[in-house]
Amino acid sequence: MLYCARCGCKYPTNTIIWRCSCKEALEYESEQKNTLPPPKYLSLREHSIWRYREALPQLETKNIVSLGEGCTPIIPANLKGFPIWYKLDFLCPTGSYKDRGSSVMISHLKQMGIKSVVEDSSGNAGASVAAYAGRAGMECKIFVPSDTSPAKLTQIRAYGAEIKAIRGTREDVALACQESIEDNHDGQSFYASHNWNPFFLEGMKTLAYEIWEQCGRHGIMPDWVVVPAGYGSVALGAYRGFLDLVSQGMLRQLPRLIIVQAENCAPIYQAYVRNADQIEPINGAKTVAEGIACSNPVRRTEILVAARQSGGFVMAVSEDEINHAAIGLAREGIFVEPTSAVVAAALGRLVDSGAILKKDVALGILTGIGLKAGYYYEGSYS
Numbered sequence: 001m002l003y004c005a006r007c008g009c010k011y012p013t014n015t016i017i018w019r020c021s022c023k024e025a026l027e028y029e030s031e032q033k034n035t036l037p038p039p040k041y042l043s044l045r046e047h048s049i050w051r052y053r054e055a056l057p058q059l060e061t062k063n064i065v066s067l068g069e070g071c072t073p074i075i076p077a078n079l080k081g082f083p084i085w086y087k088l089d090f091l092c093p094t095g096s097y098k099d100r101g102s103s104v105m106i107s108h109l110k111q112m113g114i115k116s117v118v119e120d121s122s123g124n125a126g127a128s129v130a131a132y133a134g135r136a137g138m139e140c141k142i143f144v145p146s147d148t149s150p151a152k153l154t155q156i157r158a159y160g161a162e163i164k165a166i167r168g169t170r171e172d173v174a175l176a177c178q179e180s181i182e183d184n185h186d187g188q189s190f191y192a193s194h195n196w197n198p199f200f201l202e203g204m205k206t207l208a209y210e211i212w213e214q215c216g217r218h219g220i221m222p223d224w225v226v227v228p229a230g231y232g233s234v235a236l237g238a239y240r241g242f243l244d245l246v247s248q249g250m251l252r253q254l255p256r257l258i259i260v261q262a263e264n265c266a267p268i269y270q271a272y273v274r275n276a277d278q279i280e281p282i283n284g285a286k287t288v289a290e291g292i293a294c295s296n297p298v299r300r301t302e303i304l305v306a307a308r309q310s311g312g313f314v315m316a317v318s319e320d321e322i323n324h325a326a327i328g329l330a331r332e333g334i335f336v337e338p339t340s341a342v343v344a345a346a347l348g349r350l351v352d353s354g355a356i357l358k359k360d361v362a363l364g365i366l367t368g369i370g371l372k373a374g375y376y377y378e379g380s381y382s
């Protein structure tokens with residue numbers, strides 16, 4: 001079932017609709033609640049997010065579109081003398097965590113008989129949706145900001161998708177994409193938006209299941225999980241996934257979620273420090289963390305709940321901190337795009353301030369590969 005948390009409308013799961021009639025984002029609720037098996041049984045399963053199939057939307061096997069996404073490594077690292085852990089989610093097939101969501105969203109759309117999709121993206125989600133749509137045999141058009149990283153555009157084109165570059169803010173790009181559907185220019189296409197589609201978020205829950213499985217095997221669960229946030233799909237997916245595990249009795253308590261934004265564009269952080277219940281749109285400035293440059297998130301309340309309920313918080317890091325952290329990670333052999341470096345920047349500040357103790361287990365999620373951000377690193381050495 002699809003439902004709207006604002007007006008209470010309900011729709012059958014197979015309804016071809018991208019948002020509620022009241023214009024709010026829809027949520028998905030499974031008709032059947034299946035619990036995950038213990039990790040010792042999971043270890044025998046396939047090497048992808050579909051090893052958690054009981055917890056994912058129930059789809060016919062023939063409709064599952066997978067490229068072996070997920071099951072990314074967790075490695076130890078050293079930050080200012082503190083032992084920390086990183087989950088290398090940029091090692092998903094298209095170079096970003098987005099593949100978790102795309103696999104579930106495109107599989108669901110394939111089951112619905114959708115033949116053509118449009119999407120707007122700052123780059124990584126566009127590349128991911130283009131890859132999975134291509135594999136599913138769907139036509140695909142991606143709306144991007146005109147200043148998107150060249151490597152991301154090359155990747156989107158290589159997967160066979162059409163690119164529509166839009167001048168303006170990230171929100172202008174989203175509006176142009178939505179208008180193309182509503183004006184019927186792309187009337188046969190479905191708006192497969194990673195920010196709106198509830199099945200994308202279902203796929204993101206696998207991040208929590210994986211952390212639980214991998215860390216559980218070693219008998220340590222993270223006290224802190226640090227994630228970057230623009231529209232908030234990593235934070236919301238992880239939060240919902242950890243909640244599932246707690247409600248199934250598989251996990252004792254939620255890890256504390258630290259949700260990190262770039263200071264230059266931080267509507268979630270601003271709502272958090274105002275102690276507000278709802279995120280309001282802002283006029284964001286440019287940031288090197290292009291993947292989280294979102295001034296008007298679609299889901300406006302739950303991410304604040306996620307931070308508070310888990311005992312965590314929201315923070316914002318400066319451009320200097322991001323640049324410093326990106327180079328620091330690279331010198332440790334970890335090559336990520338500057339968006340992902342916000343996580344290391346936040347961890348660095350928390351170590352300095354004493355908020356994270358040496359006995360704590362802190363895990364940062366690194367979301368996007370550095371190979372798509374060559375322009376950024378070239379500039380860093382001049």
Ligand SMILES: [Zn+2]
Nearest residue numbers: 004007020022
């Ligand atoms: Zn509604």
